[in-house]
Amino acid sequence: MAVPLGAFIAVSAVLFFIGTAGVLVRRNAVVILMSVELMLNATNLALVAFSRRYASIDERGSVFVVFIFVVAAAEVAVGLAIILSAYRNKPTVDVDEIRQLRG
Amino acid sequence: MFDLIEPALFAILTIGIISAGAGVVLANRITTSALLMAFTFLNVAGMFLLLGAETIAMFQVLIYVGAITVLILYGVMFTPQSPRPYGLFFQTQKFWAALFVVPIAIFVALVAFTFKDSAAVGAKGGDLIPLATSVFRDFAFPFEVASILLLAAMIGAIVLVKRDEE
């Protein structure tokens, strides 16, 4: 009995929303960044699952995943750079304390 | 007997992903979060292997577990925090966040199970040849653009973090 496609998608969904919850709930900026990575992984999983299921018709989901890898890596680098320069400004990574855009 | 290997591996990997993911969000210490994140990545790589996408799995390990985890650890290292009381662990908006996220999660998960077809996931043959053909032939231009994107990100990150030399 093979694993149904829906199971993979369900796992992907749950992981995605765990990541979303992490972004919305945690204070530490680095942890938020980690949660974002979780979300990206979840989408990769879903894409690959669909791509492999319908590989005879269309394998391009996997190609897209390659590009997601690239973008995710770039995003982590830049995100950390932002966190670090913000840290230099005011030595906190607490997102609730960064309110200068208020009003 | 061998038929059950797939579902069993799937179950193990699922448990790993979900618990490690939850651990990332809920752990007290940042380093715990970081390492659990790496563990999640490994489990996802396992999922890829289960699906027959070996190349992607290899990329996953190289890029995520290798590079990104290290980057995150660097970030943790350069932003030391004084010990905080537990009360300030979650953002002020945690209530609303939970309210938004939980319904969606349940809904999507339920929807996901409509994909009931149990046709064999994991097509025969690996994914390296189709992948390579696609990337280097059909999507050569996006591939080049992606390399420029990486260059831009690298320069941007360096510029952002540079100290102003007096």
Added chain:
Amino acid sequence: MIQNVWLIPAFPLAAFLIDGLLGRRWLHKWTGVIASFAVGLSAVVAIGVFLEVLGGQEHTTVTLYQWIGVGDFHINVAAFVDPLSSVMLLVVTVVSFLIFVYSNGYMEHDHGFHRFFTWLSLFVFAMLILVMADNYLLMFVGWEGVGLCSYLLIGFWFERPEPYVAAKKAFVMNRIGDWGYTIGMITTFLVFGSMQFTDVFEHVTIATQANLTLICLAFFFGATGKSAQLPLYSWLPDAMEGPTPVSALIHAATMVTGGVYLVARSMPLFEAAGPSLAVVGTVGAVTAIFAATIALVQFDIKRVMAYSTVSQLGYMFLALGVGAPVAAIFHLATHAFFKALLFLGSGSVIHGLGGEQDMRKMGGLRRKMPVTFWTMLIAGLALAALPPLAGFWSKDAILASAFVNGHLVLWAVGIVTAVLTAFYVTRALWMTFYGEPRDHHLYDHAHESPAVMTLPLIALGVGTAVLGVVVGFPPEQGFIDTFLHPVFAGEGAGHVPEIATLVTLAAVSVAAGIVGILVGYSMYVRHRPDPAAVSRAAGPLYRLLVNKYFIDELYDRRIVEAFRAAFGAMWAFDVHVIDGLANRLGWLAARSGGALRGAQTGVVGNYALTIVGGLLVILAAYGSYAVGIFPR
């Protein structure tokens, strides 16, 4: 030369631009020279045009370009050169030239010198357009232009309140008349399909009586505004607030004759529209006598001349109304000369006395200002219509035509007005130049004006003296009659009355003039009866005349107050409703902005939450489609 007729307005236009743009910084006193020279050149070209028309060119249209071409509506910028317009061009340019030269002296010490000549040049340009146009719309451009320049020049010394109030009054009254002109113009187009004179006059028969009467009365209403007839006359005496050359040029010789020219030009229409001519003649006659009565008792020398102008314009309309358009134009030309001379002479007196205009303070000036005196005497006698001066020939032509064509009432009114005219002219001249000086301080400082002012006076004097004889003799068959005959061919008074009738009528006119002079002489020189005693005896009548029949007060109370109330209501509407709406919208924008600002907490996590909230909405929508709650 006719082909170059467009040079005539081009020179003053160029002078306007040069004086206007360069006058203040660089040209100073040269503005006057440039402007005068330009008008002089125009006069030369006008003479050339006149001679060519004299040589036999009946009428020519010189088109410059097509101005409007929309569907059926075509208007060209074109000049219509025929005997009538060539006479008008000549009068306008020659008299303007003399007045320009005079102004160089009169305005010498005024700090607005360049501005004066700028507006004056623009005025001449507009007046020439008015006279040269070959269609009603182009004429209207000139019509409006002279109204504008009249406003600018009456209000020339706007530092004082009286001039700009008078300028406003002149402009508004003109505008009311313009409403009539516009209705006439538009109706003409609707009825005839064209505004060009030749098109309209050739097809007069296709219009109904009602249409023609409407057109003619509308045009005449416009003419009353421009030429200061009842009911739109009261701006002209107030216009004396402007500098005297302006009074001479605009309010005696040229602009106010625009209405006369309009009616004369439109004679084919007026002839075909039954009662219109009667209206014109009656209004003209009534205005003539009405204004003459007011002039009897005025003390400001310029105001006497102003009312005299209104009265003489009444004579011109009277002439048009009785079927003697040639006489009207003839009187227009002679009046331009002697009235301009009277005004310029008054200006010379005022200049010599350092600004005094009240005749009660003058007296005995003939010894101190001889040139002014003699030239004004000639002009005054011409106004009183004594032969052989110009005024006699033209006024007699009018009165003779009135009598011969059966309008005996109008003739009688004309005769009575002639008596009054002679009287008030005598009174004005005597109070100014004869007798004992009433203010010795003024008298001691009085001096004759410089040559730049007296030479034009002499030139006008010569013109006044000889013009009538040269152009109008013998009556009904003189040069002017034959010259203008083709223009007014087909008009009523084609028959030449007998010599005996003409001589009798002339004698009656002259007698009327002499009676007026004798009464004036008797009252003011011999004091029999004494003018002061007469004023006391006349009591209420005298007060009525001195206060100009209280017409201004009547207009103000009845008409202006009503408008003021309406304007007050509109102003309140503007402030409360329109401004209120704008203010409330602004307040609303500010308040809603303030309210929406609450969403910008600055906490980035909130923004992420909002994104997820949006995702929730999308998924809900998609889910309800999928589940079937919302139809696809």
